[in-house]
Amino acid sequence: MSTIAFLGAGNIANAIMGGLISDGHSLFAFDPIEHCRERARGQGVTIASSNTDAISKADIVMLCVKPDVILDLLDEITSSSQGKLFISVAAGITTASMLSRLPEATALVRCMPNTPALVKTGMTALFASPAVTAEQRASATSVLSSVGESLWVDTEAELDIVTAVSGSGPAYFFLMMESLINAGVAEGLSTEISTQLVLQTALGAAVMAKQSESDAGTLRKQVTSPGGTTQAAIEHFQSVKFEKAVGDAVNAARTRSVELSKN
Template sequence: MSTIAFLGAGNIANAIMGGLISDGHSLFAFDPIEHCRERARGQGVAIASSNTDAISKADIVMLCVKPDVVLDLLDEISTSSQGKLFISVAAGITTANMLSRLPEATALVRCMPNTPALVKTGMTALFASPAVTAEQRASATSVLTSVGESLWVDTEAELDIVTAVSGSGPAYFFLMMESMINAGVVEGLSREVSTQLVLQTALGAAVMAKQSESDAGTLRKQVTSPGGTTQAAIEHFQSVKFEEAVRGAVNAARTRSVELSKN
């Protein structure tokens, strides 16, 4: 089992820690915020005295700090980072920027998880720098699948699209659920009943789509009877250009991700 250091112990870090501890990994962490350290300690994670102390004990270093401090952090630990695998969850910070602060030929994986990782149903995309070996790719996969599913992308530019689809995606579904709950209330349901109906329907639809051999479009058509209630709703969605709005939202998120990576 690998020894893993977490630099930063916020929500995503704690979710990953929980999955890894149950798998028997040895974990160390450091965070300047006391309540973050104590929460990690409560999971059974050993708390280091500093960032450099944490990585001195590790084979794998998880960069789980805010994007605006990650480069300063790399400057701080650079002299202690030789031979380690770095995995960054910092959104918008490119591998080129991070590698410029680390020794030559450092193995670095940049990844984009999403918030369902907090309940171990996350989706994470990963991109590897040239120095990452096949064994290290397997290690990174193991780390991120502790909180859901993962996949590798071939180009770093794809991470901007990933950010727009799955990284920000939970918020899109929350907006849809929020809108449906409110619509149910307007039509006469109590908020409690409308919420239960919508959340279970969303869960059921996701499980069906996941387990079915049919794509989402086919599943939609299968439950849309000609002249029925579902068709009436779908036709309204189409009349207000629902699909076009979704494409526009994803494009806006991707564009913003590209802008942030250049700042």
């Protein structure tokens, strides 16, 4: 099993730690915030005395700090980083920016997880710098698969699209659920009943789509009987250009992701 150091021990880091500990990995972590250190310690993670102390013990280094401090962090640890695999979850910080602060030919993986990782149902896309070996790719896949599913993209630009689809995606579904709950209440249901109906329906639809050999469009058509209630709702969605609104929202998120990566 690999020895893994976490620099930063916030929510996503703790979710990944939990999955890795159950798989038998040896983990070290450092975070300047005491309650983050204590939460990691409570999971069985060994708390290091500093960032450099943490990575001195590791084969793999998880960069889980905020985007606005990651480059300063890399400056701090660069002298201790030779020969290690780095995996960054910092949104909007390109591999070029990070590699400029690290030794030449450093193996770096940039990834975009999403918040369902907190309940081990996340979706993470990964992109590898040229120095990353096949073995290191397998290691990175293993790390991120501890909190859900993972896949690799061929170009870093695709991560901006990933950010717009799955990185921000949970919020889109939460908005739909929130709106549907409110609509149920407006039609006369209690908040409790409407919430239970919507959450289980969302879960059931996701599981059904996941397990079915049919695509989402086919599943939608199968449940939409001509002249029925579902058709009435779908036709209204289409009349207000629901699909265009979704496309425009994803484009706005992608555009913002590109802007942030250039700042």
